[in-house]
Amino acid sequence: MLKKFIICFSLLLSLNTKAQSGFQLGLEVSPVWNLNVHYNKVLGFGPADGGYGFNIGVPVKWWFKENISLQTGLTFEYMAFDNRVNNTLLSSQRHGSINLPIMFNLALSDTWYGVFGTGVNYNVFNQAWSGFSVDISSQINSFQPYIGAGVNTLLERDKGVFEFGVQGRFHFIQLLNENAPQSNDFSSNILSLDLLLRFYLFNR
Numbered sequence: 001m002l003k004k005f006i007i008c009f010s011l012l013l014s015l016n017t018k019a020q021s022g023f024q025l026g027l028e029v030s031p032v033w034n035l036n037v038h039y040n041k042v043l044g045f046g047p048a049d050g051g052y053g054f055n056i057g058v059p060v061k062w063w064f065k066e067n068i069s070l071q072t073g074l075t076f077e078y079m080a081f082d083n084r085v086n087n088t089l090l091s092s093q094r095h096g097s098i099n100l101p102i103m104f105n106l107a108l109s110d111t112w113y114g115v116f117g118t119g120v121n122y123n124v125f126n127q128a129w130s131g132f133s134v135d136i137s138s139q140i141n142s143f144q145p146y147i148g149a150g151v152n153t154l155l156e157r158d159k160g161v162f163e164f165g166v167q168g169r170f171h172f173i174q175l176l177n178e179n180a181p182q183s184n185d186f187s188s189n190i191l192s193l194d195l196l197l198r199f200y201l202f203n204r
Helices: 002-014
Strands: 022-040 049-065 068-085 088-107 113-129 133-135 143-157 160-171 186-201
Touching: 002 049, 022 068, 022 088, 022 160, 049 088, 049 186, 068 113, 143 186
Parallel strands: none
Antiparallel strands: 022 049, 022 186, 049 068, 068 088, 088 113, 113 133, 113 143, 143 160, 160 186
16 A cells, blocks of 8 residues: 555656755655564574654755755654564653754655665664553663665745655664674564655745
């Protein structure tokens, strides 16, 4: 269902895409799907925990040419991994971070851009919930740098420019640090898939 939505919406947007220039400042509310990938030091890769979240904040683009831009800005990223049985929430792990991307947009065609680069998340809260919340920040690596890649397209509107796309990110530093009891047995890295939804209000 999500795949069909992305294809149909992308085709619609691409009909009116135009070249961009200058500096753009906007708003972002992007849903995020996450995987917490575990690697057992004895058994190898284990099952990954599925999660969800969102990015909300202020994106910025600088266009060097009409086909090359730098994407940055600041967003707040929320991430949660829930454990449910029969639709009943038994436990959850929740994280909130400040996200600073440094991504480049490079034109692939008249309507589509490739997205690639890096960035970092700084975790500002980390909680484990099982009926009540416990702060687990002492067990979490505060800095979570990542590399990312994806595609996007831009659509001009009367009051601004809308960006739509998809982007994958791999956080290459483990989520858990050496203080986490389970870190002796396995590692934990985050994979994220972002549905990019940004609207640029200021363009000069």
